[in-house]
Amino acid sequence: MNDAEPLITRIPADVARPDKLAYGLTLRQIVVLAVTGALASAVYYAFHQVLPVLVLAAVLLPLLALGAVIALGRRDGLTLDRFILASLVFLRSRKDLVAAPEGVPVPPRWCRLRGKLPAPLRLPVRAIRTDGALELADGGTAVLVETSTLSFHLRTAAEQAALVGAFGRWLNSLDAPAQILIRARPVDLTGLIEAVERRAPELPHPALEQAAAEHLAFLSRLNASRDLLGRQVLVVLRDPPAARGQRRPSRDASAAVVLRRAAEAERALATLGVTATVLDAAAAGQVLTECLDPGSWHPAPVALPDELITFKENQ
Structure with missing residues (x-):
């Protein structure tokens, strides 16, 4: 056996890729194209004796292009039909969510509420x-x-x-x-910077302290100049x-x-x-x-029942 022989295995990035039935198209793409073609054919046979060809082309070509884009296009890893459906669901859903697993109670009749009630936040x-x-x-x-x-x-x-x-x-x-x-x-390198700054004066040799100061300056520039x-x-x-x-x-x-x-x-x-x-x-x-909530500042986590939440610092 040759140990220098490389081990190469090709694995598709999308392991959940649907099966392609014909012409490199999946069942969903074929259905979308078939529905678009049937709709365009129905419009053509219904109005080809009434409207000019240029008018029909101006109506049907954008329809066919829209069907092709929906069938073949992708956005953020999703097919366009699923992306559009998710967008419609998001637009119709309530944006104000509260932690109420039992449901948001309805206000009494005497309370005149302006706007819509918040929806319960359902976390997994x-x-x-x-x-x-x-x-x-x-x-x-x-x-x-x-x-x-x-x-x-x-x-x-x-x-x-x-x-x-x-x-x-x-x-x-x-x-x-x-x-x-x-x-x-x-x-965030703030904690590391503070630790180096606190320990640098305790080093046994001035050369080590100088090296620590230079490293501290490098960490400060790195923490301030880049994400x-x-x-x-x-x-x-x-x-x-x-x-x-x-x-x-x-x-x-x-x-x-x-x-x-x-x-x-x-x-x-x-x-x-x-x-x-x-x-x-x-x-x-x-x-x-x-x-x-990625990218935002998050405070310290809530203390457990057996943990101290206060401490006294010696001056």
Whole structure:
């Protein structure tokens, strides 16, 4: 076996790509084009003896072009028909949402309300347990596992094959839905700058202090001149809700199942040289907050029942 032989496997970026039936078109595209052609034919046969050809062409050509754009075009990863449907649903939905899972109560008759009532905000996560498990609104449970990254292209062909095989064995061992999320998050160097500034005068040699000062100036310029982003890899392991007719397990039992799967994922990914850590309640809440409102400032997370919320600093 030649170890220098590269391991190349072509995998499409869109693994959920629909099947193409004819002429490189999917069933949805064929239906949209057929409906557009039938509508244009009906308009032509209904008015070709009444209207001139130029007028019919001015009406039918934009219609055919619109049908072709809807069938073949894409926007933000969605087909245009789904994008237009999502846009209509968004325009008709209420924009003022409040945390009211039981519903927004109707005001009494004597209260003259101007405008529309807010709609209840329905989040997929109902609660975050102290052990980090997420209680989902559909009755299931999930857990967030943060993993490190590794350099794949710098490995030899044999090492790449071993990594792919180990990763494939972990994927084949999954018996429940799992999601791998790679997201970019803003990085603030203020804490690092303050730590370097605080520790620099304590260094044992003036040359080290001078180097720390130069590094501090570099970090300050970097933090002020650029929008720094860091990559975070999350693995979401889920215990789906019980099917209809089956007995629903307790919340503690479901949480124990996903935490056990998270521990198994930690051991399996450790063979790849990837460090995996189950996010606790505070870290999971911070991740969900950043995902719901990316790019904004978020205050400190809410303290847990057994944590102190005040402290006294010695002057």
